[in-house]
Amino acid sequence: MKRKLVKQGAATMMVSLPAKWIKQHGLDKGDEIEVEETGDGSLVIEMKNKKGKKETAINITSMTESSIRTLLTNAYRLGYDRIDVKYAYDNALRIIEHTLKKQLLGFQIVKKENKKCIIENITEPSAEQFENIYSKMILNIKELFDIAKDALEGSNKRIDEAEDIEDSIKQFDNFCRRIIAKENLYGHYALQWAFHAELIHAQREIYLLLRHLKNNKTKCNKEILSLLEECREMFEMIVRAHKEKNIELLERAHDMEKKLVYEAGHKLLEKGKDSIIVKHIVNAIREFYLCASPLMGMAI
Numbered sequence: 001m002k003r004k005l006v007k008q009g010a011a012t013m014m015v016s017l018p019a020k021w022i023k024q025h026g027l028d029k030g031d032e033i034e035v036e037e038t039g040d041g042s043l044v045i046e047m048k049n050k051k052g053k054k055e056t057a058i059n060i061t062s063m064t065e066s067s068i069r070t071l072l073t074n075a076y077r078l079g080y081d082r083i084d085v086k087y088a089y090d091n092a093l094r095i096i097e098h099t100l101k102k103q104l105l106g107f108q109i110v111k112k113e114n115k116k117c118i119i120e121n122i123t124e125p126s127a128e129q130f131e132n133i134y135s136k137m138i139l140n141i142k143e144l145f146d147i148a149k150d151a152l153e154g155s156n157k158r159i160d161e162a163e164d165i166e167d168s169i170k171q172f173d174n175f176c177r178r179i180i181a182k183e184n185l186y187g188h189y190a191l192q193w194a195f196h197a198e199l200i201h202a203q204r205e206i207y208l209l210l211r212h213l214k215n216n217k218t219k220c221n222k223e224i225l226s227l228l229e230e231c232r233e234m235f236e237m238i239v240r241a242h243k244e245k246n247i248e249l250l251e252r253a254h255d256m257e258k259k260l261v262y263e264a265g266h267k268l269l270e271k272g273k274d275s276i277i278v279k280h281i282v283n284a285i286r287e288f289y290l291c292a293s294p295l296m297g298m299a300i
Helices: 019-024 065-077 092-103 125-151 159-183 189-215 222-244 245-271 275-290 292-297
Strands: 006-008 012-014 033-038 043-046 055-062 082-087 107-113 118-122
Touching: 033 159, 043 189, 055 065, 065 082, 065 092, 065 159, 082 092, 092 107, 125 159, 125 222, 159 189, 159 292, 189 222, 189 275, 189 292, 222 245, 222 275, 222 292, 245 275, 245 292, 275 292
Parallel strands: 055 082
Antiparallel strands: 006 012, 033 043, 082 118, 107 118
């Protein structure tokens, strides 16, 4: 957006701030903001000292679970602390309550009226817990890989755990993205957000693989097991590259993707056997590879 400079006094220039940004952060006359000059000639304006509650309103006209869940999840991720919700159908409240319980850490309904409710941040972990929550998310993704390996070897003993693990991963990811949005974590808001989005798409394929295996118990051959193990290796490489800001590891991820998707993966798909299983593993490899792009930007 463009803003014109307005001269005030002999040497002072002033510029107006967007009204939407002012309202979003609860700023008023006399409040202080921070203005930082960067090395590339840019100015960064930040609201640091005032921590008012961010509020928004949502009008739900659908009864589709995914639509309601997505609206609430995105309001949470964007850092809102209070959400005033109107809904057209009484049954929508059940979906709202389920979404809060399963995916939005610390948020609860504090007031209910006729087809209205107010959701507020009650017991959310602090921003200082970001690294701990992120680590828990990574551990849970590793658990999905362990269960998938067992299932592909013919053991479904732990496959029922996948649903709860997936809920935890969503919960942890939503919290991480919320903190990234609120705190502009690491100074790479868009890149960090993109990394989390790709990571979640990738692990989702492992979860969908487990859903398939739950209903179609299969003992797979060594080639498919090897593909899963290499998919896990790529995941762990991406996690390490994120931690270390290691461009060399990200370059290796590019090489692995070409080998695993276009050689090993396509070869297995052409055979036709267990193609659904192979498809989910190949899709996961592709998504883990896509994590490398925002990570390279963060590492430069």
